[in-house]
Amino acid sequence: MIERILTIEKFGVFNDFNWNRDSTLQDFKEKNIIYGWNYSGKTTLSRIFCSLRDKSIHIDYPEAKFKLRQENNQEFDSDNLDTYDKTVFIFNKEYVDSKLTWDSRTELGEPIAFDVGENTTIRSEIERLEEIIEYVKSRKISTQPxxxxxxxxxxxxxxxxxxxxxxxxxxxxxxxxxxxxxxxxxxxxxxxxxxxxxxxxxxxxxxxxxxxxxxxFQPFDEFEIELKLLDFKTSVNDLLLEEPAKDVVIDILEKNKDLYSWVKDGLEFEENSDTCSFCGNEVTNDRITSLNNYFSNASKDLRDRISSQRDLINQEITAINSIEIPKSKNDFTEKVRETIDLKIKSHKSIKSKYLLELNHLLSELTRKEDGNIFNKISVVETEYDLKEIEDWFLEVNEVIKTHNSLISNFETxxxxxxxxxxxxxxxxxxKNENYFDKKEKSQNAQNWQKLYTHYITIKENLKQEKLDSLKTITKGKDELNKFIQKFLNRNDIEIDVTEDDKFILLRKTRPARNLSEGEKTAIAFSYFLVELESLGVQEMQKTIVFIDDPISSLDTNHISQVYSLINSYFFRKNIDADNPDKVVNCFKQLFISTHNFEFFSFLRDSTQLNKRKKITNPTTGEKQEIPNFGFYQVQKIDTDNSVLKGLDKALKRYKSEYIYLFSLIYKYKQAIDNGGDVYDILIPNALRRFLEIYTLMKIPNEPDSVENRIVQLVDNVNNFKTLNHFSHFTTFEKATRHDELIMVLPTACNELINLLELDEKHYESLKKAI
Structure with missing residues (x-):
């Protein structure tokens, strides 16, 4: 239980409040009634309790601080709101605004639809969820390309x-x-x-x-060719470089190769003949001996070796000419066909060059024999490259290998x-399609879509939960109806539910097309009681309840109904199973604030609120009763500061707000008449309120204009200019523009007394009442 609000700093009109400054201020009790005029700070006080409920400083006062003292002298301050463990329920204007919303889309002439309680936030949450779902769906669609x-x-x-x-x-x-x-x-x-x-x-x-x-295709044999050109070149060069000894030389034969061959062959043919078969002349033995000696010398040996080398070269020429190469590229597999075709076409040229080189060696041998048999000569070099024909055979063999391999392992x-x-x-x-980049982007998009789909599912489920909650809340319409009917003391008023789970108000079973401010207050306060009721009695008995002006916008006829409803709601029988007739408090601590004197009077005189608490004296052990209720007043002490104090004795004594107001004004006038320098911040509001009640009581057919009523009460309105000045201000303006009125307060007060003196009997009765 909260015993004191020790300090309040920078919290609206409570800029620097300290409970301990007022030694007469008693601790809060279990039941607490707070009276104060409008704009005095009652709602601000309720917002301190809102901070306890919300576990954070009220949003309008971010720099505010306060400190409480709870039972057993435990202190608690606003720096530790998140640790506050008591349940707090508050009814004030903010509650009405947050728990009651109207359907702005209702067409003219249609029944007014509204939401109450959590439905006010649930429906907005549903709309927000729908917006989120649609947005996420659009994001999901954007990932589709x-x-x-x-x-x-x-x-x-x-x-x-x-x-x-x-x-x-x-x-x-x-x-x-x-x-x-x-x-x-x-x-x-x-x-x-x-x-x-x-x-x-x-x-x-x-x-x-x-x-x-x-x-x-058929396989081909590889060529096994041994090209002898290089060996031939070496042998021919050696023969050309030889210089045979000139032992026996017959010049005519040395100079004529053909003659040399003819004589050599003839000598073998005619060796045993005495005559020459060609010319018939006698061939002497000396001639035969001379020729034999000549053909058996070194020159003859060289010629024989040249002849042998010539035979070898001719054999090479014959061998080259006899080589059979592939005749057509079409005999080869497609893979090597183009290559072998080039080789076939180049073979003739390559072969010719090789044969030409062999013939060149033959001619060089002839040059040696013809006149150079005893001379040392060198081979005439050519630019021929043997590697060309060697590479040709190597490359062709590689093609053949490839071809043969292909046909032997063709399928593989x-x-x-x-x-x-x-x-x-x-x-x-x-690669040309950037396939893997597209695949990665697609996978990323699919991952996002899975996330979006999962998120949408979560939000759709949450939306459905909210929709189900709407139905759950609207199912409580019977409980809501019960309190509204008690609140307004009418049975022809009823709450019904539309197809889209909104409430509508029925009057005599017909939908209402407009609601009075009183009906709106009744609906909001009734829902507050339904919401509190949903805790159950046991939890309610652990709950701190603060009710700020529940009779706002209600006429006098309904004020007593609100009091009766509060009385029956918070003080109940049939709760204690052992003692059904016992009245049980359905709260832990109750605060009720009001600006309405009539409502305050009902509360002040309530039997249940004034009921004392029975305790056992811990010292004597005797049974005794102690006060269990407190009466307090919120009052402005200057333009920017209010205080919480004990209830003014006049408010406790007087049964009428009218008499209380007169007592304030009359005491203020007496202080001025006695020469005092007095300014009471309550006086502007007291003057305005008293003037309103007095003129309305005297002339009730002019309910809307204090100024008009004053004109009708006096002969010369010019004598009451200052009072008229006050009548032009609304209560709010009057409460916020005190600085402009300080200098005219004594005059206004005198004019009011002058106005009352015109009705001498009434004025005298007022003085006697105080």
Whole structure:
């Protein structure tokens, strides 16, 4: 229980309040009634309790501070609001505004629909959820394009590309569709993509040829050729460099190679003949001996070796001419066909060059024999490169090897070529399409869509919970009806529920098309009681309740009903099972504040509120009764400061607000007449309120204008100018513009007394009453 509000700083009109400054101010009790005029600080006081309820300083006063003293002298301050563990319920204007909302979309002439309690926030939360859901749905839709772009591959791009690849790798002779495409795609990643793309066009063309090849070829034997040109060059050069000894020389034969050969052959033929078969002359033995000696010398030996070398070269020429090369490229597989075709075409030229070089060596031997047999000569060098024909045979053999390998492992080689070419084509397609970037964007978009979908589901479920809550709250209409009817003391008023779970007010079973401020207050306060009731009696007995002006905008007829409703609601029988007739308090601590004197009078005189508490004296052990209720007053002490104090004795004594107001004004006038320097901040409001009640009592047919009523009461209104000045201000203006009125207060007070003196009997009775 809260015993004191020790200090209040910067909290609205409570700028510097300290409970201990007023030694007469008694601690709060279990039941507390607070009286104060409008704008004196009652609502601000209720906002301190709001801070306890909300566990945070009221939003309008971010710099405010306060400190409480609870039972057992425990202190608590606003710096630790989050630790406050008591349940607090507050009814004030903020509660009405937060718990009662009207459907601004209601068309003219249609019944007024409204929400009460949590429905006011639930419906706005539903609308907010709907906005969020629609926004998230739009965000989800915005993520669809990359998914659609990526799905094109699955829907048709892979299928179309498969057709193109099937044509390239097999000329449509083998199946290759989207399914095959995706199988290969499974082995391709963003990391290995570039390694699968073939950069050399020739390799690509070779793979295409092999991929489209058929196995109807025969193998070829490789060439086993030993080219002897280099050996021949060495041998010929050696022969040309030889210089044979001139032992026996017959010049005519040395100079004539043909004659040399003719004589040599004739000598063998005519060796045992005495005559020459050619000329018939006698051949002497000396001639025969001379010729034999000549043909058996070193020169003859050199000639014989030249002849032998010539035979070897001619054999090489015959061997080269006898080599059979492939006749047509078409005898080879497609992979090597272009290469072998070039080799076949180049063979004739390469062969001719080689033979030409051999013939050159033959001519060099002839040059040695013809007149140079005893001379040292060198081979005339040519620019021929033997490597050309050697490379030709090597390269042709490589082609033959490749060809033979292909036809012996044809299926494997072709399938490997198709696979490599297939991966190349798919990888190139994927790179040109930025496929993996699109895939990543699609996956990211799908991940976002999953998140959006999950988020939408959560919000849809929450929205449904809120919709269900609307129905749950509207199911409490019977309880709400019970309190409204008690509040207004009418049975023809009833709450009903629309199809969209909004409330409407029925008057005699017909929908109301406008609501009075009193009916609005009745609905809001009734819901407050329903909400408090939902805690259950046991929890209510642990709850601090603060009710600020529940009779706002109500006429006198309804004020007593509100008092009666509060009395029956918070003080109940049939709660204590052991003593059903016992009246039980349904709260832990109760605060009620009001500006209405009539309502205050009801509360002040309430039996239940004034009921004392029975305790056992801890010292004597005797039973005794102690006050369990407190009466307080909120009062402005200057323009920016209010205080909480004990109730003025006059308010306790007088049964009428009218007499109380007169007592304030009359005492103020007496103080001025006695020469005192007096200014009471209550006087402007007291003058305004008293003047309003007095003139309305005298002339009730002018309810709306104090000024008009004054004109009718006096003969010369010019004698009451200051009083008229006061009548122009509303209560709010009067409460906030005291500084303008300080100097005219004595005059206004004198004019009011002059006005009362015109009705001598009434004036005298007022003085006697105080």
């Amino acid at each position: 990359p998914i659609d772009s990526y799905n094109e591959y699955e829907n048709w791009r892979f299928r179309e590309e498969s057709k193109s690849i099937r044509l390239i790798i097999s000329n449509n002779t083998i199946p290759f569709d989207k399914g095959h495409f995706k199988v290969t795609l499974g082995s391709i990643t963003k990391d290995n993509l570039d390694s699968l793309i073939i950069s050399e066009n020739k390799e690509i063309e070779d793979l295409k040829i092999l991929s489209n090849s058929t196995n109807n 080689e072709r399938d490997a070529a198709r696979e490599k070419l297939k991966k190349h084509l798919i990888a190139k397609f994927l």
